Amino acid sequence: MGMIPARKEREKAVLVGVAKSDVPLKRAREHLAELGRLADTAGAIVVDQVLQRRPAFDPSTLVGEGKAREISDLVQKHKADLVIFDEDLSGSQVKNLEAVIKAKILDRSGIILDIFAKHARTAESKIQVEVAQLEYMLPRLTRAWTHLSRQAGGLGIGMRGPGETQLETDRRAVRKRISDLKKKLRKLEDVRTAQRDRRRPTFHAALVGYTNAGKSTLMNALTQAGVEAVDRLFATLDPTTRQLWLPGGRKAVLSDTVGFIRKLPVDLVTSFKSTLGVVSQASHILNVVDISSEDFEEQMEITARILDDLGVHDIPRLTVFNKIDLIDPERLAFLREQYPDAGFVSAEGKIGLDELRQKLVEACDHAFLSPAPDEELPKDEHEILWMG
Numbered sequence: 001m002g003m004i005p006a007r008k009e010r011e012k013a014v015l016v017g018v019a020k021s022d023v024p025l026k027r028a029r030e031h032l033a034e035l036g037r038l039a040d041t042a043g044a045i046v047v048d049q050v051l052q053r054r055p056a057f058d059p060s061t062l063v064g065e066g067k068a069r070e071i072s073d074l075v076q077k078h079k080a081d082l083v084i085f086d087e088d089l090s091g092s093q094v095k096n097l098e099a100v101i102k103a104k105i106l107d108r109s110g111i112i113l114d115i116f117a118k119h120a121r122t123a124e125s126k127i128q129v130e131v132a133q134l135e136y137m138l139p140r141l142t143r144a145w146t147h148l149s150r151q152a153g154g155l156g157i158g159m160r161g162p163g164e165t166q167l168e169t170d171r172r173a174v175r176k177r178i179s180d181l182k183k184k185l186r187k188l189e190d191v192r193t194a195q196r197d198r199r200r201p202t203f204h205a206a207l208v209g210y211t212n213a214g215k216s217t218l219m220n221a222l223t224q225a226g227v228e229a230v231d232r233l234f235a236t237l238d239p240t241t242r243q244l245w246l247p248g249g250r251k252a253v254l255s256d257t258v259g260f261i262r263k264l265p266v267d268l269v270t271s272f273k274s275t276l277g278v279v280s281q282a283s284h285i286l287n288v289v290d291i292s293s294e295d296f297e298e299q300m301e302i303t304a305r306i307l308d309d310l311g312v313h314d315i316p317r318l319t320v321f322n323k324i325d326l327i328d329p330e331r332l333a334f335l336r337e338q339y340p341d342a343g344f345v346s347a348e349g350k351i352g353l354d355e356l357r358q359k360l361v362e363a364c365d366h367a368f369l370s371p372a373p374d375e376e377l378p379k380d381e382h383e384i385l386w387m388g
């Protein structure tokens with residue numbers, strides 16, 4: 001099992017955004033700001049940032065050698081511990097950058113994996129994250145070695161999860177570990193499938209959407225679930241399913257799931273497939289969108305793409321615009337006109353929840369599913385899974 005070391009001091013990070021020239025500057029800045037939130041969630045302090053636009057990425061260092069030297073100067077000036085790139089780096093790019101910049105080099109996927117490792121709570125999510133980390137690490141094993149020797153004992157950001165012993169083994173041992181972990185996951189999955197089959201007749205809605213959109217807050221508002229909802233990226237990793245009472249006494253269940261993000265590492269999506277199975281088994285998908293976010297439309301596209309990757313095609317969807325308390329009334333009126341079928345709520349302010357419940361009743365009727373009145377849903381199917 002991966003180990004999560006306690007760290008004493010927050011590491012200092014320099015962020016590097018590299019945008020191809022065809023990406024608008026405003027969007028490139030938003031992406032870099034998001035990387036800043038990721039760094040913060042991982043526990044780093046952002047001391048500086050660099051945004052470079054270039055016609056194409058440099059194959060050997062991504063940013064080009066001149067820029068790499070500039071970054072190196074910034075690292076020295078701030079005594080920074082790590083440099084986080086918003087693009088994914090190949091093993092050789094990391095090596096070349098490390099030759100110029102005397103700091104730990106991380107990429108976007110590395111930092112996301114690190115946050116997942118930090119937030120994983122249940123046996124299943126811990127295994128899922130470890131599999132994703134090992135898959136990510138496999139082509140970069142040499143890199144892990146240099147980090148460890150340099151850090152001499154203290155594991156920092158990007159190194160959480162699989163412990164030193166795994167890093168010291170060769171690739172074959174890592175592959176063996178991956179396949180063992182996958183076997184464990186399959187067992188957990190079987191139990192889950194069996195449980196799901198038992199309650200098939202119930203209308204099942206699943207909350208999906210970009211991280212921090214307010215899925216868990218909405219879950220709590222609709223079901224009093226008591227799920228953790230905080231201003232943090234990837235607060236939720238494990239799915240929670242709770243009973244949901246709809247007008248007219250209809251019984252339904254609602255699931256809260258892991259959030260999505262731009263460039264979610266492919267290893268993570270694959271690894272979380274069983275968890276996200278909750279989504280592919282749902283009768284209806286509620287796509288929660290933070291309408292106060294400047295790039296909510298891009299976030300909607302990203303969510304749609306990930307659902308596509310997960311093979312979710314035929315399940316009816318309802319867009320739920322959340323955080324309407326944060327936008328002005330004119331804009332809200334405009335968006336209501338633009339998206340006549342969507343739900344508009346403030347999960348935190350408990351606004352629009354009755355209308356949303358009504359929409360769910362319609363969806364429930366439409367699904368032609370008759371509720372099974374005497375069916376007992378475990379208080380938390382997932383909690384029950386982890387006992388024993």
Ligand SMILES: Nc1nc2c(ncn2[C@@H]2O[C@H](COP(=O)(O)OP(=O)(O)OP(=O)(O)O)[C@@H](O)[C@H]2O)c(=O)[nH]1
Nearest residue numbers: 212213214215216217230231234235236259347348
């Ligand atoms: N102003 C306002 N804030 C909200 C609303 N709904 C949620 N929030 C805040 O948004 C932040 C994220 O909420 P969560 O419910 O944790 O978001 P999530 O979608 O579950 O996020 P992940 O689990 O990280 O994917 C929290 O700080 C909430 O308090 C809302 O309607 N209005």
Ligand SMILES: [Mg+2]
Nearest residue numbers: 215216235236
């Ligand atoms: Mg959540």
